[in-house]
Amino acid sequence: xxxxxxxxxxxxxxxxxxxxxxxxxxxxxxxxxxxxxxxxxxxxxxxxxxxxxxxxxxxxxxxxxxxxxxxxxxxxxxxxxxxxxxxxxxxxxxxxxxxxxxxxxxxxxxxxxxxxxxxxxxxxxxxxxxxxxxxxxxxxxxxxxxxxxxxxxxxxxxxxxxxxxxxxxxxxxxxxxxxxxxxxxxxxxxxxxxxxxxxxxxxxxxxxxxxxxxxxxxxxxxxxxxxxxxxxxxxxxxxxxxxxxxxxxxxxxxxxxxxxxxxxxxxxxxxxxxxxxxxxxxxxxxxxxxxxxxxxxxxxxxxxxxxxxxxxxxxxxxxxxxxxxxxxxxxxxxxxxxxxxxxxxxxxxxxxxxxxxxxxxxxxxxxxxxxxxxxxxxxxxxxxxxxxxxxxxxxxxxxxxxxxxxxxxxxxxxxxxxxxxxxxxxxxxxxxxxxxxxxxxxxxxxxxxxxxxxxx
Amino acid sequence: xxxxxxxxxxxxxxxxxxxxxxxxxxxxxxxxxxxxxxxxxxxxxxxxxxxxxxxxxxxxxxxxxxxxxxxxxxxxxxxxxxxxxxxxxxxxxxxxxxxxxxxxxxxxxxxxxxxxxxxxxxxxxxxxxxxxxxxxxxxxxxxxxxxxxxxxxxxxxxxxxxxxxxxxxxxxxxxxxxxxxxxxxxxxxxxxxxxxxxxxxxxxxxxxxxxxxxxxxxxxxxxxxxxxxxxxxxxxxxxxxxxxxxxxxxxxxxxxxxxxxxxxxxxxxxxxxxxxxxxxxxxxxxxxxxxxxxxxxxxxxxxxxxxxxxxxxxxxxxxxxxxxxxxxxxxxxxxxxxxxxxxxxxxxxxxxxxxxxxxxxxxxxxxxxxxxxxxxxxxxxxxxxxxxxxxxxxxxxxxxxxxxxxxxxxxxxxxxxxxxxxxxxxxxxxxxxxxxxxxxxxxxxxxxxxxxxxxx
Numbered sequence: 015x016x017x018x019x020x021x022x023x024x025x026x027x028x029x030x031x032x033x034x035x036x037x038x039x040x041x042x043x044x045x046x047x048x049x050x051x052x053x054x055x056x057x058x059x060x061x062x063x064x065x066x067x068x069x070x071x072x073x074x075x076x077x078x079x080x081x082x083x084x085x086x087x088x089x090x091x092x093x094x095x096x097x098x099x100x101x102x103x104x105x106x107x108x109x110x111x112x113x114x115x116x117x118x119x120x121x122x123x124x125x126x127x128x129x130x131x132x133x134x135x136x137x138x139x140x141x142x143x144x145x146x147x148x149x150x151x152x153x154x155x156x157x158x159x160x161x162x163x164x165x166x167x168x169x170x171x172x173x174x175x176x177x178x179x180x181x182x183x184x185x186x187x188x189x190x191x192x193x194x195x196x197x198x199x200x201x202x203x204x205x206x207x208x209x210x211x212x213x214x215x216x217x218x219x220x221x222x223x224x225x226x227x228x229x230x231x232x233x234x235x236x237x238x239x240x241x242x243x244x245x246x247x248x249x250x251x252x253x254x255x256x257x258x259x260x261x262x263x264x265x266x267x268x269x270x271x272x273x274x275x276x277x278x279x280x281x282x283x284x285x286x287x288x289x290x291x292x293x294x295x296x297x298x299x300x301x302x303x304x305x306x307x308x309x310x311x312x313x314x315x316x317x318x319x320x321x322x323x324x325x326x327x328x329x330x331x332x333x334x335x336x337x338x339x340x341x342x343x344x345x346x347x348x349x350x351x352x353x354x355x356x357x358x359x360x361x362x363x364x365x366x367x368x369x370x371x372x373x374x375x376x377x378x379x380x381x382x383x384x385x386x387x388x389x390x391x392x393x394x395x396x397x398x399x400x401x402x403x404x405x406x407x408x409x410x411x412x413x414x415x416x417x418x419x420x421x422x423x424x425x426x427x428x429x430x431x432x433x434x435x436x437x438x439x440x441x442x443x444x445x446x447x448x449x450x451x452x453x454x455x456x457x458x459x460x461x462x463x464x465x466x467x468x469x470x
Numbered sequence: 471x472x473x474x475x476x477x478x479x480x481x482x483x484x485x486x487x488x489x490x491x492x493x494x495x496x497x498x499x500x501x502x503x504x505x506x507x508x509x510x511x512x513x514x515x516x517x518x519x520x521x522x523x524x525x526x527x528x529x530x531x532x533x534x535x536x537x538x539x540x541x542x543x544x545x546x547x548x549x550x551x552x553x554x555x556x557x558x559x560x561x562x563x564x565x566x567x568x569x570x571x572x573x574x575x576x577x578x579x580x581x582x583x584x585x586x587x588x589x590x591x592x593x594x595x596x597x598x599x600x601x602x603x604x605x606x607x608x609x610x611x612x613x614x615x616x617x618x619x620x621x622x623x624x625x626x627x628x629x630x631x632x633x634x635x636x637x638x639x640x641x642x643x644x645x646x647x648x649x650x651x652x653x654x655x656x657x658x659x660x661x662x663x664x665x666x667x668x669x670x671x672x673x674x675x676x677x678x679x680x681x682x683x684x685x686x687x688x689x690x691x692x693x694x695x696x697x698x699x700x701x702x703x704x705x706x707x708x709x710x711x712x713x714x715x716x717x718x719x720x721x722x723x724x725x726x727x728x729x730x731x732x733x734x735x736x737x738x739x740x741x742x743x744x745x746x747x748x749x750x751x752x753x754x755x756x757x758x759x760x761x762x763x764x765x766x767x768x769x770x771x772x773x774x775x776x777x778x779x780x781x782x783x784x785x786x787x788x789x790x791x792x793x794x795x796x797x798x799x800x801x802x803x804x805x806x807x808x809x810x811x812x813x814x815x816x817x818x819x820x821x822x823x824x825x826x827x828x829x830x831x832x833x834x835x836x837x838x839x840x841x842x843x844x845x846x847x848x849x850x851x852x853x854x855x856x857x858x859x860x861x862x863x864x865x866x867x868x869x870x871x872x873x874x875x876x877x878x879x880x881x882x883x884x885x886x887x888x889x890x891x892x893x894x895x896x897x898x899x900x901x902x903x904x905x906x907x908x909x910x911x912x913x914x915x916x917x918x919x920x921x922x923x924x925x926x
Contacts, residue, residue, distance in 0.1 A: 187892075
């Protein structure tokens with residue numbers, strides 16, 4: 015059988031999923047509703063329509079529609095990079111000497127370098143369909159901003175990106191990719207918004223923060239006619255769009271009769287893990303499968319493994335609605351961690367509820383061991399992985415080594431969300447032996463959680 | 471028919487070519503022999519074996535073997551990234567409004583970011599098979615060095631890369647990728663070789679040059695037991711390995727019954743164009759086809775379009791053998807051109823002879839128009855192309871626009887050799903409107919050619 019499975023399983027274009035899968039429809043315990051912070055009442059489509067595109071606002075609050083048809087225009091774009099390959103990690107297996115079969119769904123083979131494009135194109139499409147002129151967003155590491163720039167170029171939409179100032183200065187290449195796709199990039203805080211001007215006045219010379227960039231992007235959207243705000247993770251609509259990752263993975267596994275024993279995904283806000291696991295956790299919810307699902311987070315920002323399941327603000331600037339989620343508190347500042355995409359204080363409400371209900375497990379791993387795994391992977395499988403994705407690689411390697419001890423030929427599937435081509439400052443630290451680990455103290459987390467508003 | 475051709479034609483792994491094609495076997499006029507500069511006699515395998523691996527030395531001088539079987543170990547590695555996709559440029563065609571059908575063979579979907587890996591793995595394999603400890607090479611822009619680092623990691627060979635000092639300093643990310651794959655990177659000139667020390671003494675603070683880096687790499691190879699020197703372009707062995715690009719392209723076109731009207735490749739040393747066109751020019755040589763083949767070079771370094779067909783040194787340092795080729799003279803310094811991979815003063819002997827005999831055409835294009843095409847391509851096809859590859863994109867777009875005027879539905883095939891993820895300094899210049907063109911004067915070229923040794 016081993017020889018019959020190709021190195022890369024590419025589905026035909028005709029096998030591209032025609033509908034996204036909304037896992038909420040199969041959840042007995044739905045994710046807790048997001049709340050209007052002023053009234054503490056569940057938000058309505060009308061509440062959030064000034065910020066989000068209308069169709070996306072509807073998707074955000076829709077707990078019932080199981081399959082959402084993917085519009086043809088989005089399918090046409092998906093064909094640029096999809097179906098993405100499911101790769102059998104023969105080289106890695108051989109190096110580890112494991113009887114396990116390792117597979118990874120590779121989402122990084124596009125210029126944005128990650129899975130973010132799957133939701134970016136959907137959000138750009140609905141903005142275009144609504145007749146909008148453009149969208150605003152924030153970006154930290156830059157993967158989301160790049161994906162959105164590409165999507166906006168495709169639909170001829172204006173794209174305003176607020177980029178955390180320190181990243182703007184340290185990642186000029188990311189900025190240039192976005193500009194090549196026609197986006198305008200503003201370092202945040204900026205003097206283009208009230209909140210930005212206020213920050214600059216209070217903290218001259220500040221490096222900026224994701225929280226502030228979100229606030230600026232939202233302000234720019236609501237104060238500019240014809241604009242809406244879009245976001246690349248955490249939201250339920252994003253998990254809906256990202257379900258294409260899991261649907262393709264399942265089709266590819268089914269095609270070769272492979273039954274996965276464990277599905278592994280890195281978890282920051284939850285966009286990748288939520289998408290990858292969607293159809294598999296759906297089977298668990300319906301009692302059709304007992305596949306293990308494993309979320310891997312950094313020890314420096316351990317929302318699932320050390321946070322609490324509480325209502326919290328989604329952003330440090332407190333301009334967004336409140337969500338019930340596993341959180342370290344919106345004022346938690348994860349320091350000294352290069353895996354930019356996993357530095358979020360909370361977790362998708364869907365993943366939080368599923369974790370609370372025991373449908374998935376979570377572990378946290380240290381940064382140096384993550385980069386050790388990244389290097390091993392690069393040298394054997396030939397792809398330089400993103401630091402975020404390398405959290406999943408670490409866990410997959412550890413599971414494969416357990417199989418080596420036990421002699422089990424388990425099927426391990428993980429999400430390789432992206433490439434590390436713009437993360438070489440972090441790789442340099444690792445190569446130079448200067449990378450360190452950071453584990454927040456119990457006190458640090460307790461202090462941050464103590465600042466949460468009481469909501470029940 | 472249009473709808474039946476997928477966006478990406480992926481061959482099955484079983485369709486991977488099992489042998490490289492040596493176009494020299496079909497050439498009536500063989501490329502002129504390379505000469506020992508001391509004796510001006512054709513070099514023998516014995517002459518060059520202290521520098522090159524023995525099997526590679528044999529391949530270099532073999533004008534007769536038509537098909538060279540690809541060793542299984544290399545085929546196993548090829549499966550990591552091959553067969554590479556042949557992409558139908560539907561989005562670009564639509565934007566141009568052309569009746570032409572445009573296809574590109576995409577060789578950049580791997581961490582080295584280019585086609586260079588095809589020859590790097592072959593050269594590393596033969597070095598390993600010969601029982602060597604390691605190899606040395608030089609790199610400018612860094613694509614070749616990265617590819618070789620990956621290949622050496624795979625075969626557990628030591629890899630010493632001499633990187634032109636200015637690139638070493640300006641491209642720290644490229645350097646870090648190579649280090650992640652275990653290569654050691656030395657800025658050139660360095661104090662590790664005689665020639666390097668001499669250069670540092672004569673020109674303290676020099677930025678280095680490719681010529682000097684080649685000389686250092688060769689010296690390091692011949693003076694270190696168990697090491698040989700390897701090179702990523704120009705050589706006939708490299709074109710042999712790169713023939714896999716063209717062979718796969720032909721298989722994919724044949725599979726869908728597509729007859730190409732024109733094959734387009736960018737041309738620096740000739741590794742990509744030579745590989746892409748190999749089976750197609752073979753058909754022309756055998757009188758079986760009249761497909762047009764078009765080499766595209768930068769106006770700033772126009773060896774085919776403005777150089778002479780003469781014996782010249784392959785390197786500015788004059789340590790390598792002499793070759794009869796279209797050349798601007800080994801002392802020609804192409805300035806102000808960001809397309810690093812096309813900054814070579816000469817051209818592969820195979821391509822030079824075929825051009826002399828009328829089997830291919832050549833044009834040169836200006837850098838600003840190349841980046842205009844690159845941006846157009848990025849925004850429609852979603853891939854940020856390497857500046858080198860974008861020379862071919864420019865020509866393909868121009869041919870497609872001619873078809874728009876004439877109403878012809880020609881099949882245009884071009885080589886997309888790589889991605890531009892590490893070329894964003896150049897993109898920034900273009901985005902900022904600060905990019906300029908440079909066209910050398912007739913006098914400049916004549917002066918450089920006047921320095922050539924007289925050989926007949």
